[in-house]
Amino acid sequence: MPELPEVEGVVESLRPFVVDQTILSVQISEQLLKSHQQGKQAIIKGESPADFAQQVTGYRITALTRRSKYMFFELMDGEGAALLVGHLGMTGAWFPVHELSEITETKFRNHVHVIFQLSGGYSxxxxxxxxxxxxxxLNQVEDHPPLMLMAPEPFSEEGLPHYLAMAKLSKYKSKPIKAFIMDGHVISGCGNIYATEALFRMKIHPNRQVSRISEKSRIELYKAIVEVLQESINRGGSSISDYRNVNGGAGSMQHFLKMYGKKVCPVCETPTKQLVIGGRTSTYCPNCQK
Incomplete structure (x- = not known):
């Protein structure tokens, strides 16, 4: 699943193509229409695809930003502002193209579900x-309460104090540290890949309880998370599965990961182990991480 660095890369790459463009029309795939007819809200949430297409048409995209793992398309028309919130899920990808044939990978070209025709000529x-x-x-972000529960951005001044305060709450004290730092109410945008890397850098076992980590070590771990997230942003994210940027290219951070998906520890050459924490597979070194 794309994490904060991958979403940041998509937003930065997509912004020049969409800002100040008006949505002229919206095309929805037959597969998506059938899914909604069967009572499954695939991709488009909170309303029917037809209503979504009608309502979003005519808006001008005034800004595109990232919040945690979400993309915020800020919209404006003659009647006021609105917000289109997007999430890539596990395999989502955005492409600004003139023709669908410009999407080079067949697997993405065969699974197109929404096409926004923009005033500048791009789809x-x-x-x-x-x-x-x-x-x-949405009319505003407050209209979807779960968005209001996201932790501050990890790069912000509020991020560290919020994280330290959450660590003191009784509901988190007995949780595994890996589950804690992957919780979007604690840190925004830190998923399995970068949690694994930060814990390895700090030599902390992913299953160690939050209460068994000193505040000094919690602070150092937070700094390690911020560092690895920034490194990945600088390298265009990690293209481990189906993540692609808007040009169809892959990031390079996967070549610099030290623990995620590794069979042998790069430091001590001990075979790594795995366990499931918070529904995600956690790879760790049984020798280095205690």
Whole structure:
């Protein structure tokens, strides 16, 4: 699943193609229409695809930003502002193209579900192989309460104090540290890949309880998370599975990961082990991480 660095890369690459463009029309795939007819809200949430297409048409995209793992398309028309919130799910990808043939990988070209025709001549295409992504049209962010529960951005001044305060709550004290730092209410945007890397850098076992980590070590771990997230942003993210940037290219951070998906520890050459924490497979070195 794309994490904060991958979403940041998509937002930065997509911004020049969409900002100040008006949405002229929206095309929805037959597969998505059938899914909604069967009572499954695939990708488009909170309303029917037809209503979504009608309501979003005519808006001008005034800004595109990232919040945690979400993309915020800020919209404006003659009647006021709105917000299109997007999430890539596990396999979502955006492509600004003139023709669908410009999407080079067949697997993405065969799973196009939403096409926004923009005033500048580009089609903004959303492809999603597994259809776990989402789009939600809101009047304001407060209209979808879960968005208000996200932790501050990890790069912000509020991020560290918030994280330290959450570590003192009784509901988190007995949790594994890996589950704690992957919780979006604690740290925004830190998923399995970068949690694994930060814990390895700090030599902390992923299953160690939050209460068994000193505040000094918690602070150092937070700094390690911020560092690895920034490194990945600088390298265009990790293209481990189906993540692609808007040009269809892959990031390079996967070549610099030290623990995620590794069979042998790069430091002590001990075979790594795995366990499931918070529903995700956690790879760790039984010798280095205690």
């Amino acid at each position: 903004l295409v959303y492809s999603d192989i597994r259809r776990f992504g989402e789009m939600r049209l």
